[in-house]
Amino acid sequence: MTNIAVIGGGQIGEALVSGLVAANVNPLHIRVTNRTEARGQELHDRYGIVNMTDNAQAADEADVVFLCVKPKFIIEVLSEITPTLDNNSTHSVVVSMAAGISIAAMEESATAGLPVIRVMPNTPMLVGKGMSTVTPGRHINEDQLNKVKELLSTVGDVLEVAEYELDAVTAMSGSSPAYLFLVTEALIDAGVNLGLPRGTAKQLAVAAFEGAATMMKETGKEPSELRAGVSSPAGTTIAAIRELEESGIRGAFYRAAQACADRSEELGKQ
Ligand SMILES: NC(=O)c1ccc[n+]([C@@H]2O[C@H](COP(=O)([O-])OP(=O)(O)OC[C@H]3O[C@@H](n4cnc5c(N)ncnc54)[C@H](OP(=O)(O)O)[C@@H]3O)[C@@H](O)[C@H]2O)c1
Structure with a gap:
């Protein structure tokens, strides 16, 4: 043993x-x-x-x-x-x-x-x-x-x-569970804003993210392919995606990952 x-x-x-x-x-x-x-x-x-x-x-x-x-x-x-x-x-x-x-x-x-x-x-x-x-x-x-x-x-x-990949790895998997917690928290508040009880909003958001993560892992499909698959023309999902894109979600993740990797490098120099 x-x-x-x-x-x-x-x-x-x-x-x-x-x-x-x-x-x-x-x-x-x-x-x-x-x-x-x-x-x-x-x-x-x-x-x-x-x-x-x-x-x-x-x-x-x-x-x-x-x-x-x-x-x-x-x-x-x-x-x-x-x-x-x-x-x-x-x-x-x-x-x-x-x-x-x-x-x-x-x-x-x-x-x-x-x-x-x-x-x-x-x-x-x-x-x-x-x-x-x-x-x-x-x-x-x-x-x-x-x-x-x-x-x-x-x-x-x-x-x-x-x-040499470890600062980027820290940004990708070491710290990223916290990014998802933040995103989930924001979605729950958005659900409450739409009139759902907080407990209901939480149950729906957590189950949806868990299911989506399992789909990405188990199907091996690209996230972009899975997203396109649920974005019907002029539908509800693409309307939400447009808002997220216009709010700069991609840029926010590029900057967040960079900040995380930079901080990891800084910690190593101290
Ligand atoms: N949290 C994350 O998501 C995450 C992700 C990736 C990597 N990491 C890495 O994992 C490491 C630990 O992070 P953490 O979030 O688990 O920190 P943490 O929750 O603060 O845990 C550190 C633990 O170490 C104990 N400790 C401190 N000094 C000690 C000493 N001299 N001898 C024995 N025990 C001591 C502390 O308890 P006492 O104060 O009672 O001693 C505390 O329980 C860090 O180096 C971090 O970079 C963390």
């Missing part, structure tokens, strides 16, 4: 743990750390994981250490656990889930030869529908990479990408 340490049981840490446990990974083999004891207790009560506050202790004899703290804490946490990783009998793999922090920065701050993987996850992991990209560092072997891919595939899809 693989011993797993999750350093930082926040949004992403919990999403990962929740998916792993749902996929029958034994929670007694998952150690989760937080600085706040109460948060760890909450995760223990919810998932049965081993709750800790000492990062080095959590990394002791761990096969895979997931770093799920904010980017500004990654190097600090890595330094904290390096002596333990050096003493471990196995070559523990360190997996950083943080935006912006490069493989080189992590490799430089640890002992030479550290096997490190950068992952860009997203929160739908919480419901087993995550999208994670993996980028192996210089000292990762195929077995280690496959092990991490296998763990991540218990919580969603996995795709290998090059490190």
Whole structure:
């Protein structure tokens, strides 16, 4: 059984743990750390994981250490656990889930030869529908990479990408669930404005977006083709689409993705 340490049981840490446990990974083999004891207790009560506050202790004899703290804490946490990783009998793999922090920065701050993987996850992991990209560092072997891919595939899809693509990946899948939450929120308000009760508007909007996302995934058709298919000449849908286009929805997404990628790059330089 693989011993797993999750350093930082926040949004992403919990999403990962929740998916792993749902996929029958034994929670007694998952150690989760937080600085706040109460948060760890909450995760223990919810998932049965081993709750800790000492990062080095959590990394002791761990096969895979997931770093799920904010980017500004990654190097600090890595330094904290390096002596333990050096003493471990196995070559523990360190997996950083943080935006912006490069493989080189992590490799430089640890002992030479550290096997490190950068992952860009997203929160739908919480419901087993995550999208994670993996980028192996210089000292990762195929077995280690496959092990991490296998763990991540218990919580969603996995795709290998090059490190130079990661700022764009952050804009595309790491942050994009929030774009859809915002769009859904706006559509619900629009429904309320049309006179629907909020609960009804929410049920309709969420089910429609879920169904549309499933259609895009399962049919493999281009979104443009699916949209054309439901836009009858002079019909209701094309009237709505025209408003969205005239309101600059495409430009808004180009700018949003650029802002996200720029911020990811900036975080890496700090
Ligand atoms: N949220 C997303 O949608 C998303 C998407 C893609 C990537 N990411 C990446 O995932 C990482 C985590 O983001 P998040 O949104 O999950 O953040 P978060 O909710 O703030 O979680 C961070 C967790 O780390 C704990 N923590 C902080 N410092 C610690 C330390 N020194 N030792 C142990 N635990 C510590 C915090 O708890 P205490 O304060 O109690 O210690 C908190 O539970 C980030 O690097 C982010 O770039 C997030």
